[in-house]
Amino acid sequence: MTAPESLRVQTSAPPPPPWRAQTLVVTVVALGGGAGAAARYAASLWWPSAAGGFPWTTLWVNVAGCAVIGVFMVVITEIRAVHPLVRPFFGTGVLGGFTTFSTYAVDIRKLLETGHVGTGLAYLAATPLTALAAVWLGALSTRRLLGTTDTKGKESL
Template structure:
């Protein structure tokens, strides 16, 4: 038994070059580049955080000032970055994953924050542990808000969308 004419699949033919090869999915269009830039950014951010921990060593029994400072600085940079990429210019599609998720995600650290909290509790420093727990959240949120407000003020912009400047 032969196949019927309707079962045959014909390749598209370009009149100038002949059969058209099937379209390939470019690896630069999917999630591959996003994962790649997040990984590279994360490595850079984590390296910077590690560098900060080497510059400002916190003894095991001391208050974790280094991680508090790293998280506050990272959150302030996030505030500046948010204003720049949402209110000043349209960023390349890989900028947010690279810098926001990767670099700043690697630099700021919830895991070290949780470990420091646990260590303080285990050392019997309950009040300090909960002060650190709540204080870090307040400092981080304040840093984001203050950095966004300061950036808008310096640049003369408001939340009006990409490229919009405040009327004076």
């Protein structure tokens, strides 16, 4: 004879609260973000942009980071399985900290406020266009180099 379901002793521990379950993910995102932001800051120190000039360093950091995002996403979604913390650490953390669309917005504002409207508008248009192109080219190049295809047998992108 067994006890009714409502009287049985629970033998497994209840699941942790949602915030505790995500603690490790938040930690690896923060560590990766710090590394990416430090790399971006180092780039701005090595290749400073002149006041009122086109912010080339920020543009190329964003383009390079977006190209790596394209490569990374193909590798982790189409080539090989990775540890569940790789994507939050590298994709969200490192590359999120490295690419800097907040600095992009501040650069535009500074250019417009200091009367460099043409440069500001060129930068406003160039950054998202080149960043999107970089993601697309990074993914396409990775697929071509590694010979991956989509589910229909045709090359993706």
